[in-house]
Amino acid sequence: MNKRFLHFGPIRRLIENRGMVVRNKDRCVLCGKCVKGCPVGAILLEGESRGLHIDSSQCVRCGTCVKLCPKEALKLEKTAGEVGAW
Numbered sequence: 001m002n003k004r005f006l007h008f009g010p011i012r013r014l015i016e017n018r019g020m021v022v023r024n025k026d027r028c029v030l031c032g033k034c035v036k037g038c039p040v041g042a043i044l045l046e047g048e049s050r051g052l053h054i055d056s057s058q059c060v061r062c063g064t065c066v067k068l069c070p071k072e073a074l075k076l077e078k079t080a081g082e083v084g085a086w
């Protein structure tokens with residue numbers, strides 16, 4: 001996937017109109033399936049705290065992580081305005 005293409009303004013706006021990925025921390029067991037399945041490497045398991053981080057500037061809102069999560073801990077949610085890191 002050509003990542004530069006995804007940052008072209010109108011394309012980026014179309015992507016962001018799909019919403020953003022949000023995680024229910026109570027359901028997440030940090031199995032890492034979403035990390036491995038993300039086609040653009042937008043999800044990271046972080047450090048010793050083993051928190052999950054999604055880089056919303058890289059995420060293309062494809063929904064793959066949502067489908068892969070065995071605990072239904074992720075969903076794409078419509079939000080108004082810009083999305084931020086979580």
Ligand code: SF4
Pocket residue numbers: 023027028029030031032033034035052068069070071072073074
């Ligand atoms: S796939 Fe689901 S349970 Fe596993 S780390 Fe990702 S959000 Fe957490």
Ligand code: SF4
Pocket residue numbers: 021037038039040041042043054058059060061062063064065066
């Ligand atoms: S929606 Fe797609 S691009 Fe975004 S974090 Fe999930 S798998 Fe990665």
